[in-house]
Amino acid sequence: MNTKHYPSWPDRLPKTLTVPGTTVYDNLLVSAKRYPDKVAVHYYGASYTYNDLFLEVEGLAGFLEHAFNVKKGDRVMLYMQNAPQYIISLYAILRVGAVVVPINPMNKKAELEFCINDCGIKAGIVGQEIYENVQGLLPSMIVAAYSDYLPDQPPFSNLPDEVVAPAKEHPEVAWSEALAASKIPSEYTGKRDDVAFLPYTSGTTGVPKGCVHTHYSYQANTFGAAHWINGANSMAHLAALPFFHVTGVIHSLLMPLTIGASIVILTRWNREHAAAMIERHQITNWVNISTMVVDFLANPHIHDYDIASLKSISGGGAALPEAVGERLHEWLGLQYFEGYGLTETISQTHFNPPHAPKLQCLGIPSFDVDSRVIDPVTLQELATGEVGEIVVNGPQVFQEYYNRPEETAEAFMELDGKQFFRTGDMGLMDEDGYFFMVDRIKRMINASGYNVWPSEVESHLYKHPDIQQACVIGIPDPARGENVKAFVILHPESEGKVTEEEIIAWAKEQMAAYKYPRLVEFRRSLPTTASGKILWRQLQEEEGERSRS
Known part of the structure; x- marks a missing residue:
């Protein structure tokens, strides 16, 4: 424990x-x-x-x-x-x-x-x-x-x-x-x-x-x-x-x-x-x-x-921007304290202590929660300060994915004789036992607090008759945290006949408001591996560089 x-x-x-x-x-x-x-x-x-x-x-x-x-x-x-x-x-x-x-x-x-x-x-x-x-x-x-x-x-x-x-x-x-x-x-x-x-x-x-x-x-x-x-x-x-x-x-x-x-x-x-x-x-x-x-x-x-x-x-x-947290404290004398959890854990597995919160921090494990950081490949527990996948064991963890035994099995691992849920979130634990998010193993976008899975958005986009290929990423947004952007390759016969705005309007009718891409960029090609797998992280890094320049 x-x-x-x-x-x-x-x-x-x-x-x-x-x-x-x-x-x-x-x-x-x-x-x-x-x-x-x-x-x-x-x-x-x-x-x-x-x-x-x-x-x-x-x-x-x-x-x-x-x-x-x-x-x-x-x-x-x-x-x-x-x-x-x-x-x-x-x-x-x-x-x-x-x-x-x-x-x-x-x-x-x-x-x-x-x-x-x-x-x-x-x-x-x-x-x-x-x-x-x-x-x-x-x-x-x-x-x-x-x-x-x-x-x-x-x-x-x-x-x-x-x-x-x-x-x-x-x-x-x-x-x-x-x-x-x-x-x-x-x-x-x-x-x-x-x-x-x-x-x-x-x-x-x-x-x-x-x-x-x-x-x-x-x-x-x-x-x-x-x-x-x-x-x-x-x-x-x-x-x-x-x-x-x-x-x-x-x-x-x-x-x-x-x-x-x-x-x-x-x-x-x-x-x-x-x-x-x-x-x-x-x-x-x-x-x-x-x-x-x-x-x-x-x-x-x-x-x-x-x-x-x-x-x-x-x-x-x-995470609440640090400047906003400071303004809140100056005005009302209140510390904003954050927590962390998932649908699989029906909200919190971690809480910031109200008496000692840390900004932009997931908090400490909640009642009866055992949380560790592991190497996502070897599944070995990592030391304090090392970045790995956050895993949790606790009474709030779900039973299974409905009618999906294989995905359920992949979501859990055993450590010290206990079953832990693999969150797919990369983080670290500091010397005080507080957890911090660093990155995600899973391709998840956080838009105004809603989880958006790029693969789900892509599966909808592929239903559009003019789209040959699509790759969805999250890009920084000052208001929403992250925004959804789609890189799209059109079928040759559709080039010049459909606009980015039309793709966005179509997507808005097919998906929930927080999911549909607010930005679409047409491309003739996308970066891929030798086996043809799209390098979504490369596109993500390109957008990050663009936003910082």
């Missing part, structure tokens, strides 16, 4: 936690019994208590079971933006013993169709603004209009169009219709080792992979996160990260509701709304991605708001 970080461990915390024997659904049940009249969710001026949530979860679960015949182990797609309905849907799916398949609301039809077929999704709960992307792909769907949960007169201006849009006519079951059916679900029999969630991670081979998680792995990080921040039910959390994302669902949804705190939901990021909500609801905690903090502090009107209630700002996905 690596214990080098123990001297940096918060004094008030034990170094080990017992993962509860209960389920994620049980967390809501307990909070609703403890705090029935306490506000659980604020939504653009509307408020909903724990009892409100519990009753609607029961009603929706009953509908799923009796109208859609959803049974234990069935996969149910959750495809919507942040809203009260997302929370109710998540718990309702778990209430009937089914498996939540959270899908990025930016995903388009082809991406959705793959996931539906890959894991055999039985039914879906969908936001109406993205319903057309999934129309005809599932036999049973509930469609939700976010405006159903708004107050009569929201105290905020310029709300997103999808938030204020009234419920529309469609051939599916409307959210209000499902709840009005007043169906009662069967007795709950969930166990902590039941499969509960199947989030998808984009694949290095161009094929997304479902990560099989039980209640146990989610509970490990839900309770770990609560203890790390000294969680209390008096806290108010700004839920600005999307709930489909592993960090958003753990830190902005499951953890706050487990400890009886309140969450304040943003359907879409808006720096003015964020500041106004911090002031209005006396928000104490905000977990985010660094690009949100950069935008938040760039607001010329930020000092018009009283945001002194904030006691903790943290995040991950991309």
Whole structure:
């Protein structure tokens, strides 16, 4: 067990936690019994208590079971933006013993169709603004209009169009219709080792992979996160990260509701709304991605708001620029502390200690996590300060990639008699036991905190009739961290007949907004090895040189 970080461990915390024997659904049940009249969710001026949530979860679960015949182990797609309905849907799916398949609301039809077929999704709960992307792909769907949960007169201006849009006519079951059916679900029999969630991670081979998680792995990080921040039910959390994302669902949804705190939901990021909500609801905690903090502090009107209630700002996905961290500390006296995790570990395996964070650092291993740095070729453990692949062993690590035994086997290794997950991230551990990212073994691009796998983007580009060859890389971007760029060779007969802009416009229709290439460069040839393999690193280095010149 690596214990080098123990001297940096918060004094008030034990170094080990017992993962509860209960389920994620049980967390809501307990909070609703403890705090029935306490506000659980604020939504653009509307408020909903724990009892409100519990009753609607029961009603929706009953509908799923009796109208859609959803049974234990069935996969149910959750495809919507942040809203009260997302929370109710998540718990309702778990209430009937089914498996939540959270899908990025930016995903388009082809991406959705793959996931539906890959894991055999039985039914879906969908936001109406993205319903057309999934129309005809599932036999049973509930469609939700976010405006159903708004107050009569929201105290905020310029709300997103999808938030204020009234419920529309469609051939599916409307959210209000499902709840009005007043169906009662069967007795709950969930166990902590039941499969509960199947989030998808984009694949290095161009094929997304479902990560099989039980209640146990989610509970490990839900309770770990609560203890790390000294969680209390008096806290108010700004839920600005999307709930489909592993960090958003753990830190902005499951953890706050487990400890009886309140969450304040943003359907879409808006720096003015964020500041106004911090002031209005006396928000104490905000977990985010660094690009949100950069935008938040760039607001010329930020000092018009009283945001002194904030006691903790943290995040991950991309390092916060040092200058921004210093500005945050000078203004609010707060240290930004970062964490590290993956879809396979359902958020954090590493945390920066709140009392001693290091900027642009992954942090130290979390509760009961054993993390090492190994040589990716020999698989031997490396010494302090040496760069290698980060591997982790802990209670939050997933079970397997759904129906992909070979890729599952490749993702794990044995060390000192324990099974470690190979993250594919190159890093080092310093003398204090803190981990730092250096590079990636996997070809992954981090665009505004979202993971983009170049091979997946390339597989979409090859479907374009004019494209003969494509290579995708990440290039530096001051706002997004990295941007997606594609080098494209056209078929000879297409040269001069299609433009880079047309390729980008086509790609935008085929892929989620964070995935499609924002830049396309036509080339007659690409650098390759003797065997014809494209040298993507050479292109990456060329772009790096270009950006520095």
